[in-house]
Amino acid sequence: QVQLVESGGGLVQPGGSLRLSCTASGKSLDYHAIGWFRQAPGKEREGVACIHHSDGRTQYGDFVKGRFTVSRDNAANTAWLQMDSLEPEDTGVYYCAAVWGMATLKPSLYDHWGQGTQVTVSS
Helix, strand or coil: CCEEEEECCEEECCCCCEEEEEEEECCCCCCEEEEEEEECCCCCCEEEEEECCCCCCEEECHHHCCCEEEEEEHHHCEEEEEECCCCHHHCEEEEEEEEECCCCCCHHHCCEECCCEEEEECC
């Protein structure tokens, strides 16, 4: 069983940056795709970014528009989401998730989830 823990959330002003981390324990992330998702109050959970387990191919939600970068270090069992040029609309709880095999932005296809970390973008 893979346990995931996110960290790095917080309060940031519009235009600022945050770097979220996702650390796995219990089992290696080898062969697992990693996805980042977010959920704002009253809204459905949506895919932010995902990264394949082997070749590092990435995919982003349309709203990212080049502002975020997902990365991973399989040896360290860790993934990151670098978020720049943050906007108030980026506010929400951010989750990392893992699934054996192909990366996807569909949250229903992931079976291991972290507890989430709050990101608030406000002046």
